[in-house]
Amino acid sequence: MTNHWNDLANSDCILAMGANPASNHPISFKWVMKAKDNGATLISVDPRFTQTSSKADIYTSLRSGTDIAFLGGMIKYIIENEKYFKDYVVNYTNAAYILGDKYDFKDGLFSGFDAEKRAYDSSSWAYVLDEKGIPNKDLTLQDPKCVFQLLKKHYSRYDMDTVSKVTGTPKDQLLKVYEAYAATGVPDKAGTIMYAMGWTQHTVGVQNIRAMCIIQLLLGNMGVAGGGVNALRGESNVQGSTDAGLLFHIYPGYLPVPSASVPTLADYNKKFTPVTKDPRSANWWQNRPKYMVSFLKTMYGDVAKPENEFCYAWLPKLQDGKSYSWLDLFDAMYRKEISGFFSWGQNPACSGGNSNKTRQALANLDWMVVVNLFDNETASFWKGPGMNPKKIKTEVFFLPCAASMEKEGSISNSGRWVQWRYKAQNPAGKSKPDGDIIVELFNEIRALYKKPGGAFPDPILNLKWDYATNHAFDPHKVAKAVNGYFLKDTTVGDKTYKAGDLVPAFAMLKDDGSTSSGNWIYCQSYNNEGNNMARRDNSDPSGIGLYPKWAWCWPVNRRIIYNRASVDPTGKPWNPKKPVVEFVGEVKDGKYVSQKWKGDVPDGPWYPLKNPDGTAREDGKLPFIMKPDGYGSIFGPGLKDGPFPEHYEPLECPVEKNLFGAQLINPVAVTYKTDKDVRMTCDPRFPFVGTSYRVTEHWQTGVLTRWLPWLIEAQPQVFVEMSEELAKLRGIQNGEKVIVESPRGSLEAVALVTKRFKPFKIHDQEIHEVGLPYHYGWVWPAEGGDSANLLTASVGDPNTRIPESKAFMVNVRKKGV
């Protein structure tokens, strides 16, 4: 979330699309309802009428996998009806940038596509630079080569008729949504988006969100109270896990993981430290070397020195051109390239696309260690459906671990609040907190590297590892290391810090080895003022629900990021009724003469772009400080599948043609080639669109919740929701067990026949969609059913490689037919 949960209450229009927050983020509705009480409009767009829809002022449906068509139509509506917030667009976005002559979009493809490699060369997506190296701009937005005009041209194809034919959303309802949301494109209104896996889990997942980012920038909804682009994370600490570098391509604090072709720290800094020629751009990532060196000092302590590049060479590197995402790992496992696997706090046999492939992949391992609370389909895969235990050689070790309430530590919510939690009770039996398991494991590994020894021992033997107290994992020691220390006496301004003092905030981190920080964005979370994550002061001087002393929020306790975009170029709030920040420096002769902001922690202390008399300041800074150029990206040349979102059909879809262009599917989508990677488009055997989702009562694959009697009583079995029309077509009665099957697998589910699903009119044909929750598995309960991911495919988004679990093709039939 760029904003945070409480801030939803500030919104004038809440779009819930790609998410069903009433079911899956129930507490969010505390704030959604407050917004509604204040007159906000709630819009729910979902293939099926959900609990969220039941509370919405406007509900409309769309076929799964057609969000870009829907949003592309909204972009066209906003531009053609001049609903965009012009001052914001001109001053704070790259709409005025001029593109080079080579940029083009034709037949569904952007310029630079290499059909053989199935990849884009993005060099033709570059801007025209002036003599100083700054992109040329046309502030009138009239130049046919400027981003704004190219945007207009790109989405001119997204007319109501075509959008409606693709999405199945009736035209009058499209218009209703467009009108309501576009009404927030004025200074004193804010619209927000609540999205979740309904947008991310597609082969166009990132572009779904990019489309909304474009809308939010056009309407001036970024950085303001009640606005933003808000990802509702699918697990209570998944924000924390990405912050801490759980993914293969990032180290803590979003530092890219280098590949083998980046052998030295100097190379790394050169490759990953962006530069700008525009003095008004803060270009915050220019500080990357400080964060990388401070990270290396946390990893390797005193051994990390300038003369050995702080042991950069010891960091594991990726193989160039190779990916190590979830889909890639299980593909490699299936192809017997991986022989050992730690399944820690997850249940991949049910959680990802194409569970039959995953389950078979586990059978190809020599060993697997499962760390979890309860038995699950991964740990017991060898005795699961279709498996012959006698023939499976995988040796499985199960380590029981503690639940969240049985250990102390931090949890980072979707709104980036890092909240400290105390231990409520001791872990049951011999189960242990994850931290203790890791400490014991590493101590043993290190002992083995000492004797008998092993390949490349240096990073193991020299790892700084002092996180235990009385031989047990100490979360405070880890939290302090994550925050970071001064490693020598340091004077900043009039204050001197001693070696061993905690660093107050990341602005003081250095690239010379004099500071450490395990994760720069968490610097300030635990400093000499104490454990800021444990703060519980619920005062709100802001009046807009920032609660600055409740827990702590990254970065530097900034509750709404890009908040400098909430003010006009002179530093005054666009919406004075809900100010996030305001520049209140002294004024002399129409010019600011002192530097002072009030409100939220601003995105940097610098002066605003202009003085009160309208004159430009050379020391003013642009609001989007994490972008090298300081502007919000309406044009986004950094992605693998194009600078503007384009509608492509899901990799399995019910149509033969893409009505927007010649290219049916995302040309650079991630696919795999094993015998388990089968897909069928427009195959009469699999005529219905399928999607997967969640219910309130269960969490993820249900490893925790399926064992809780009250929850399993309320949602005991996997079900498949379908329209009354489809049930009639297939002779299915509500409540009877049916077979749902895809080209990859099948499962039994209870038919839930409902008015809340309706057939779609797609390309003038009637198309049915069904949906299933994915929380179940064969281990428990006996009658619960199995995972909906038996149906989904192992195909992914080219940028994130997330599986496309939200749109695939299935058949539904009565049992025995």
Added chain:
Amino acid sequence: MAGKSFFIDTTKCTACRGCQMACKNWNQNATVPTKNQGSYQNPPDLDGSTFKLVRYSEQEVDGKPAWYFFPDQCRHCLEPPCKDTIEGYVQGGVVQDEATGAVVYLEKSKEAPFDEVRSSCPYDIPRKGKNGQIVKCTMCIDRVSNGLLPACVKICPTGAMNFGDREAMLKLAQERLEKLKGKYPKAQLIDADQIRVIYLVVDEPRKYHKNAIASVNPGFIRKLLAGGLRKRDWV
């Protein structure tokens, strides 16, 4: 009798079922084996270990889907017919708490004929618990008399469940009704002057649940009973 009341604003209920779980948790109630019967609603009905149940009802309004949620529970009638029925057979089987107005069944309620007690309830609430005692929502009398909110109210994230002094709840309910009337002409408070659990609905009450509204005015039943006419005689 002032006492306490609930105000349940169904327009804010998202069917998260926090109330249903909190009720089970506070009362440490067991579960029954369930199956999905083509609905989200489970257990299918109130039972000896389910005192609070979110009921789901799919409707179509002007050709558009609507999904009504009704967190069902004992209404704690101002003049509870079940109390009269039980007391017709046994003393000390039920109390009506003076301070709150909560109607609470005691162990001796098992000496009253269950079917008769159940059918005397205009909302079909009483159920037979383990050991034969008749059971239902207690208004969390143990919590409320210690200054806490009922468990279902405490957990509700949206403001659907409210609890407090009766006058305050009636006022809140009336204000909310006034606000919604314009948009929903059928908006109403159900049986507000008879019971302590005041539901606000925006459509005909029976579209939410067949027993959302009393089939016979509970005051009327009480008068019949007071007149010596037992329900079994006039049904």
